[in-house]
Amino acid sequence: MDDWLQTVLDDLAKSSACGYLPQQTAATEPSVLAALALNGHGRTEAAQAVLDYLARAQQTDGSVGVRATEATPGWPTSLAVIAWQLFAADQHQGRIARGMKWISGMHGETLERSPEMGHNTLLDGWPWAAGTHSWLEPTAFHLLAYRAVKQRSHPRAAEAVRLLIDRQLPDGGCNYGNTTVLGQTLRPHVQPTGIALLALAGESDPSGRMEKSLTWLKWSLGSRTTASSLSWALHGLHAHGREVPQAAELLRGAYQRVQSHDQSPHKFALLALAALGEQSPLIGITRMDTPA
């Protein structure tokens, strides 16, 4: 194991329920990612603090907010469900069921089709915050939750797949969720592309755009790629069986940058997860429930 990875895991193990930055109040997203990373590297016991955190954070409606102290918005509910399912599904059946009930009842606002917007605004996905449109990353996370609980055939999951394919840019890659606006094609970004491709692992896309996205994503990686984008990109590529020979070198470079700047537990957790390659539990989810 690389030295940097050992250091990261030791630090995460000290406080797996963590914030986005050191000394911050614990937040759901970084805590779940830290727990998944620790679990993936065989440190299951150290991840227990996150399960305690999630149990406290779950609301009576089943949702889990962005921080234990902030019940809304509930977009991290998907991540909480994944953690419960992967760690101790038997113990947490009630929590998982309540979480999935909230997820299935949460919809993005659809919009009348307009020539101004290139994507299909009628497809039903998930918003970041209640009362707003569906966007790419929350839809991908919630699709992963359906796949984790082996409900890929659920109508909401099937429509999420259609939405994520619809939001691929014509030449590959994904924006945060638009494709063209007022006739102009928007720029692709590494992180949303990686997350969308991870959630779409095993799906087919006759239009060929998913393949273009994989090509674009692999091409876009380099020494300038930052920790969060790099980690999600590696997940997206590895989930589709694409090798990234320079992955170890890129991960080390990204770690050094985080270590010398904000020392974000969120980024450290992502890097540790990405270091698992195809063994990342997030990729494992997609292997368990790939449609025939």
Next chain:
Amino acid sequence: MSEQRKPEPFSTVPRLQLPNVNRRTLIVGGGLAAAGIVLASQIRELTRGRASVFVAKNQKYDGPLVQTMRDGLIACGLVPDQIKGKRILLKPNLVEPSRDAPHMTTHPAIILAAAEVFRTWGGDVIVGEGPGHVRDTEMALVESGVADALDSMHLPFSDLNYEEVVWTPNRGRASKLPGFFFPRSVAEADLVVSLPKMKTHHWVGVTAAMKNLYGVIPGIKYGWPKNVLHHNGIPETVFDINASLPQTIAIVDGIDCMEGDGPIMGTKKPMGLLVMGTSPTAVDATICRLMDVNPQQVPYLALAANRLGPLDKRLIDQRGEAWEPLQSTFQMLDKPHLRALVRHRGVLVS
């Protein structure tokens, strides 16, 4: 499937909800006094509905920006002694940075110059931004070149998308939102310095000092994009955010600007300008005139007129260069909602 909703980028302004003009003016004036930063003469200016705006021409990113900013801010009434010991938050525009389009985002040299000005005056300076479209803020810093700039001056950075938040009542009440979650470093700042890029905007026409402050709203609560704001009306929420923030001033990067399909996909338009003032509304009105746009036609400026600051040129004391000789028409997208902003149809582009 949920009920369909029509996009309303220019939804009707609920004017009855707007605060009384005189009361609003007093509220703002009171806020300034509480911050202890501005001159009593500025409060008198505000209560009379006046403001000063400084325009500097022939500016370059490798030029004497620090001196220009010092001169301009002092000319607009800022007193350096009152900055000492105060928490100063510099808010650049890093909405969706790309090395292929440096004219989209605030140039690092502008941030460094502003930091030097306020540090020299004794301020405790931090830089903060919550990029509107990208969740990986570190990527936004690297792509924009701002990461290296911050390192060069050991400037601390606050990621406003993920900071802990403080609830603040909506003091504008143009939208239905009862309040805003502001990141702690915003809520606790004595002075927020909006450091926008001078650009066209494909929904609201122009983006500069006021619209840039969408970037203080945390993505973790409002999303990427900050769609809660869009669904409550862009003009209304721009107005409300500006009405609810701590004391705010503006220094606009008008050196390499963007026209056409701004704020992301437009083309570069060199202007060589720095524009600044203690009233972001008056600064934005002047930016509009420099772009040959009628500020009254920009919906959020129409809302802010005489509530947050003046639009009328007779109420804006011009410092530095006069804007009239520097005016250069910016191209706008040829869309129905933008046609009212321009005088000549020839500047509309597809």
